[in-house]
Amino acid sequence: MHRLPARPLLLAASIALALAACGAGSEDQVLAIPPAPADQGAAEVVAAPAVAAFVDTAFTNQRGDARYATLATNAGVRVLGGFLQVWKPLTEIVDAGVGADAAAGFPAVLPSAWSGVPNDGSDGGTIVNAAVHAANIDYVVRATAARTPAQALQAYLDDRRAKGYSVTDGLGPLTAAWRAAAQQSTTITAIADDAGVKLYNDGGNNTGVGGAANPGFGAVVDLVNLVGTNGSTEPAKRFYKYARPYRWSGAVQVLPALVPAKSSTPATDGGFTSGHAAEAMRDTLAMAYALPERYQELISRGLELGEARIWAGMHSPLDVLSGRIHATAVVAANLADPANAAKKSAAVAQAHATLMAATSTTADSFPAYAQSGAGGDRFADHDVNRANYLRRSTYGLPLVSAAGAPAVVPKGAEVLLETRLPYLSEAQRRVVLKTTALPSGSPVMDDPEGWGRLNLFAAADGYGAFSGNVVLAMDAARGGFHAADRWRNDIGGTGKLVKQGSGTLRLAGNNSWSGGTELTAGALEGDSASAFGSGDVYVSGGTLIANAPAALQLAGRYTQLAGATTLELDLGGGARGSLAVAGDAVIAGGTLHIKFAGGYQPKAGEVLTVLTAGRLTGRFAAIEVDGRSATPSYSGSALTLTIGG
Template sequence: MQDRFTTRQLPPVSLTSLVLAISTALALAGCGGGTNQAEVPLTVPAAPLDQGFVDTAPVAASVPAFVDNVASNQRGDARYATLSTNAGVRVLAGFKDIWQPLTEIVDAGVTAPAVGSFPAVVPSVWTGLPNDGTAGGTILNTSVHNANIQYVVAATLARTPAQETAAYLDDRRGKGYSVTDGMGPLTSAWRTVAQQTTSITAIAADATSVLYNDSGNNTGVGGSANATFGNVVDFVNLMSTNGSTEPAKRFYKYARPYRWSNSVVVVPALVPAKSATPATDGGFTSGHAAEATRDTVAMAYAVPERFQEILTRGLELGENRILAGMHSPLDVISGRIQGQAVVASNLFDSANAAKKGAAVAQAHSALIAQTGTSADTFNAFAHSASLDNDRFADYATNKANYLRRMTYGFAPIGATTAPAVVPKGAEVLLETRLPYLSDAQRRVVLKTTAIASGYPVMDDAEGWGRLNLFAAADGYGTFTGNVVVLMDASQGGFSAADSWRNDISGTGKLIKQGSGVLKLTGNNSWTGGTELTAGVLQADAASALGKGDVYVSGGTLISNAAAAVTIVGKYTQLSGSSLELNVGSAQQGRLTATGLVTIAGGALHIKFQSGYKPAAGDTLTIITAASFKGKFTSVVVDGFTATPVYTDTGMQVRLGI
């Protein structure tokens, strides 16, 4: 009987051939037509945990709001002659930790009749000369006072010829004209359309010249006489309403530095400008510094494309008052504080809503026409000059100088960990710079970028002194709770594309929505994760995405860093979204995850950074992870065909012709 089964003899196979066959099969499984993970159902992780709340920055309780009381900043009116009744005096009340004025009345050279229950103001006996045998007040913090005056001594002794010229020009010519060079490539255009001029371009040969004899036009021509730019000129001037520093000067009665110390070297050409009536010529607060702050904050609002640069110029003018020997650091710091509060008050006033809107629109239409740019190219042009033609072209230098000029190196005299508070109305200062955020979000930005507490003069109860507008222009400093960023590219400007350059910390979660582009460039460490639902989120630094899971359900995530972008946690990408990697010769633009990478479809687009050109046949490691699952729906590599190779710990791309 024949067997039911027969055996077919196969040719002999070597062990080497068998291993090669298995290896080939595995390699093919890892290419675009298949994956070694195809047999395993893909489990898609959930998005980072919702925080369940949104951060806020409430107004300090029981503090009279500057924006509601700015009109009280007057002298010669008995109703507003005290710290409690005058907003311009009260916002600088931190100075009373350093100096106790002879009288706590706006009374230096001031007379005012009684009004109702407010007693008449009688001129103070303060002489303005601290070394005349009558102190005229009491130094309460000797170390801070001495440091304040010694700073001026050292600065004026070390002053260079270039600094002397700058200090002279910023003293004598119109402040509105001086600060416009902070506009960089837009300076000439601004001065032309504003019709600004100056007659002071160098140190006068005549050392007996009058202090304020600039025959030019400080802020320009406003109103209907300037159909092209009149709204802007009127707006800048409007922002100084109720901005006088005289009430504070007449209340605090603190002498100028050259009256405290004979070692202060006033710019020689400015010596004739010294007032002959020191009793009405106090140093605190600096009128020049306050005016420069008002002008530059207003200009930054009108042209936010130069927000940080023009603000830096405003603080530079304040420092030039120190270099001139005319003011001390505390004089200048207080000018910044009061100037910011005044502009915020005028922006906050609903009566000015139409005027500020008209100014912003006209500033852009006029400057775009004058520079031959377009709405799409204007921002790039505003930053197109080099240091040779724009003193404020270097961001890092501006940032360092701004921070230095906020404190002038004073050591804290109080606790440095007090939570920041944000004054009522201060959020309006960021309306044009961060237009895609709500008022509540702008308040949180101001809170999370405020300078530490404890510095002399800066700890006012409302929070004006600690505001760091330079840092606030770079977005949040801390994420707490859900941070939802909704950008509408159709609105143009910063709503279409913006960069946040702060180092963002915190436990919150970033949720990017809308069609705009948000670039992150900081050394970020927030831990609540990132969720991208629409538009573009671009990582321009290795740690740009913080320390948490990244979940891309829509839109495009771009890796554009100078090193591999690190995700400290899981990375998940869903169908309908895309990942764009701008790859360089080393690790630039690649993606590294310390946790699981899950690719549930979507697109991968690989571009190459300038100067890097791989060759056909090269295999690039694109993504590395603790564990890798899934695959992209499509993989496109600029200039090459692409064969994706998926492994359990990452992804490679083999380049072809």
């Protein structure tokens, strides 16, 4: 939470509110205070689609039932049903349950036997969309031909090393502490010289030691293992019968060190969906739930392991992106299960207590340490992670249906943001998922529930659009993201943001929402020029902070009421950190606090234009400048400060 310096330099005493409309000092008119931005109506509510919910039927996805799985009987098969727009497996009609299957909108079929070797593509099924299928296999051909040594090493490690161990490098500065606390181990650390002729298996312990045997971290390990319940990809493999990419094309170059890992029984070795990719995503989603300070980095690592399967030549893009979809639904089902509530909270508490102790951090310093980039963090660049996440979500494959269809949000999916956006309600998290969803039309992704289009990376950066009144209450006393968070999405819509509570929210997107912003308590920080959209900004309590690289632009009006209100400008030279209001700026009192950011220090006698407006009326009751004296000068359109010593 923002606090003023202990000994501020007070430069202007309280002034009467009966100030001239021009703001120049005469007192013959009463200051006209505009109303707060208009009420935009009830907040958006996103209902669950009226279809069978994965979270209610996850128990049907059982490895032992793989031979008899259908879209109507198995949730893991059903969630990937969009693949039928690309590939139709060879099937056989069954008599029992035809009515139920038909009522559910699915064919009453079972997968029939196949050799696993496609030859001309007819053995095992029929290519429905030749363009998508060709692009899918060609992607692997090109990726394996251009494979770098670093990708080759990553592909080998991610194939032979246990996935639970492998993905922990997504923790960056916390990797060593996590592995030590979990008591994880691996025996795969490099590519052996004879790996091309000898198969090496990991003799480590994957996710580590759970339960009572690990009193300091066992609950965390248990959570990672727990989310794999009902997570088998075997039913999908057996139903869809889509071959590995190297069986489709001899131009696919399987990593030589992984040749011994190729199955000798193709008929039981389907490529769709990738078990490695699904397990990696399950593990990283569980870790991100327990440690949301690394949420985006961890799920980025989960998708990277999926791409490593393509570099290896073992899987195609459709194989691995379907692993993301399958895993997301499985994890949500387990996290949403009321029976696991205590296990979830125990894991979150234990993860933070143990890792803070291991890194000599506190609740206040831990988030910054987790994001510090220390120790060669491969996932330190947010923008690179975001670009990779988007690319790995679709792999640029041809569309199978029109783009622009409205997004739907699966029942229970909001639980995936429970620790990342803890200050939002379940209903608000569902709106976040809807407003950040991936575009429609890509292969496999338009399942009826909406699992395929979830963009959890973007969702971790907050809303994508406001509709109605979006009321945000953050309680700094609860710590973590309750105390401070940053939204980096470009927020659109016609809604209104109302910031309440003692916490601090930073907005860093190229925002355009039009319903306005009202700050009643805590702090609201603008880290981009258009942070507050295109509407009015109204401060009735708390601190509004301008910390943009250039001037913070307000397209409408700015109003600051008297009392416990502060406008903080973090100046950095030029227009950085200043406030530019296109409409009226009405200052009915409160405090102006000037800070100097990034080592910037103006010269004595320098005149700084800190606030401009279409029309400026009123004055601040107090002006505080960190470490310097200053003399204010108001005009009808600007406030300048002459800096002293």
